[in-house]
Amino acid sequence: MTRFEHRNGELHAEDVPVSRIAEEVGTPCYVYSLAALRDHYRAYKKGFAGTRHLICYSVKANSNLAVLRALANEGSGFDVVSGGELARVIRAGGDPGQTVFSGVGKRPDEIRAAIEAGILMFNVESPAELDRINAVALELGKRAPVALRINPDVDPKTHPYISTGLKTAKFGIPIERALEDYLRARGMEGIEIVGADCHIGSQLTSSDPFVEAVGRMTRLIDRLDEAGIPIRFLDMGGGLGIVYDDEKPPSHTEYARALAGALEGRENLTLLIEPGRSIAGNAGILLTEVLYHKGNDEKNFVVVDAAMNDLARPSLYGSFHGVVPVRQGCDEIQADVVGPICETGDFIARDRPVPAAASGDLIAVLSAGAYGFTMASNYNTRPRGAEVLVDGVRYDVVRRRETVDQLLELESVPAGLER
Ligand code: LLP
Numbered sequence: 001m002t003r004f005e006h007r008n009g010e011l012h013a014e015d016v017p018v019s020r021i022a023e024e025v026g027t028p029c030y031v032y033s034l035a036a037l038r039d040h041y042r043a044y045k046k047g048f049a050g051t052r053h054l055i056c057y058s059v060k061a062n063s064n065l066a067v068l069r070a071l072a073n074e075g076s077g078f079d080v081v082s083g084g085e086l087a088r089v090i091r092a093g094g095d096p097g098q099t100v101f102s103g104v105g106k107r108p109d110e111i112r113a114a115i116e117a118g119i120l121m122f123n124v125e126s127p128a129e130l131d132r133i134n135a136v137a138l139e140l141g142k143r144a145p146v147a148l149r150i151n152p153d154v155d156p157k158t159h160p161y162i163s164t165g166l167k168t169a170k171f172g173i174p175i176e177r178a179l180e181d182y183l184r185a186r187g188m189e190g191i192e193i194v195g196a197d198c199h200i201g202s203q204l205t206s207s208d209p210f211v212e213a214v215g216r217m218t219r220l221i222d223r224l225d226e227a228g229i230p231i232r233f234l235d236m237g238g239g240l241g242i243v244y245d246d247e248k249p250p251s252h253t254e255y256a257r258a259l260a261g262a263l264e265g266r267e268n269l270t271l272l273i274e275p276g277r278s279i280a281g282n283a284g285i286l287l288t289e290v291l292y293h294k295g296n297d298e299k300n301f302v303v304v305d306a307a308m309n310d311l312a313r314p315s316l317y318g319s320f321h322g323v324v325p326v327r328q329g330c331d332e333i334q335a336d337v338v339g340p341i342c343e344t345g346d347f348i349a350r351d352r353p354v355p356a357a358a359s360g361d362l363i364a365v366l367s368a369g370a371y372g373f374t375m376a377s378n379y380n381t382r383p384r385g386a387e388v389l390v391d392g393v394r395y396d397v398v399r400r401r402e403t404v405d406q407l408l409e410l411e412s413v414p415a416g417l418e419r
Helices: 018-025 034-047 065-074 083-091 108-117 127-140 175-186 208-226 252-262 277-283 313-317 404-408
Strands: 004-007 010-013 029-033 053-058 077-080 099-101 121-124 144-151 191-197 233-235 270-273 284-295 300-304 323-325 332-338 347-355 362-365 386-391 394-399
Touching: 010 018, 010 029, 018 029, 018 284, 018 362, 018 386, 029 034, 029 277, 034 053, 034 065, 034 252, 034 277, 034 386, 065 077, 065 083, 065 386, 065 394, 077 083, 083 099, 083 108, 099 108, 108 127, 121 127, 121 191, 121 233, 127 144, 127 175, 127 191, 144 175, 175 191, 175 208, 191 208, 208 233, 208 252, 252 270, 277 284, 300 347, 313 347, 323 347, 347 362
Parallel strands: 029 386, 053 077, 053 270, 077 099, 099 121, 121 144, 144 191, 191 233, 233 270, 300 332
Antiparallel strands: 004 010, 029 284, 284 300, 284 362, 323 362, 332 347, 386 394
């Protein structure tokens, strides 16, 4: 089900016509649906009914405090990859005790903050990081709960930049040497082994690679058990894909059932997942206004006021995002939808039929709720747009549009250059 639909020819986010938001808040602007966030979270819960589990929403997908609060209110845990994300979870009222800390390059100050906050576990990416976490925990007189992030060497068959579970990726500890590293961890005073973790990639459109990874992970867990290292949490990471174009991923519920099925009979394990995109992606759109049309013998361009700094995915990964007119009824033309940024890589859609919307009309870029705003930058000194959360007939600005003054505030000119 989508919470963004045309009604009487007008695109609505839940019960709010998005043109009203654009008028009052301006463009470019991200619009999120609270109901959609809840739908996705609850669809996972449904599939996991009867299985011990914890959903740890992956904050990197969309880290707005309102989104985090909405999910915390549903009972969600969180997956963070920086001290900054942990601070967001805490600020949003999320429970650090249900928060896992992933990422290949955790700094000592971040490790300290996470131990002090009482996180559920660190997903440890390397032997060197394990030593560091041990040392920081000892300094604090505490034991840090850890899982080792295992690289199960499963091919997720997704975009190479977001495949993480292959041997060639920078992530995790090769599964063959996991036992050795667990044994070493067991001897560390500052470490408490609680879990095993993996994350094989993102935007996967089949459950099969996940099920295969569960098999490899549970075989490892059995070996650890035999070695006297009991594992309580199996974290399977994130990665369920969404529909951007014509993909056919399993539903949240189907995927959850497939994972739960692969774990049947293992009552001592609590299954964790770290979904990001599948919670936030189709809960958000990017609203933008058409500035100009231009064309030459070869091509047509629809120039809009959103650019690669607002939504990096098309430029960075060649990703497809649906583009629809906010007011239905205009023709389509074969064109590129491009932003104002000074490089050819700045496009939102390329060489496809797009709305022939006129200057001043609004268009919506779909499936933009995940890795949209969080990857936005200030390239070309473009203030980042506003974020809005819709709930039924109401909406709230949950992040104000940045101003140029705010962007310049942190900069200064050294005395030697003073005039
Ligand atoms: N857990 C870990 C350890 C991860 O590295 C990621 C994503 C997730 C969970 C969440 O994965 P998801 O459920 O969202 O697939 N910027 C890229 C995606 C990068 C994903 C990085 N890791 C994009 O826009 O497609």
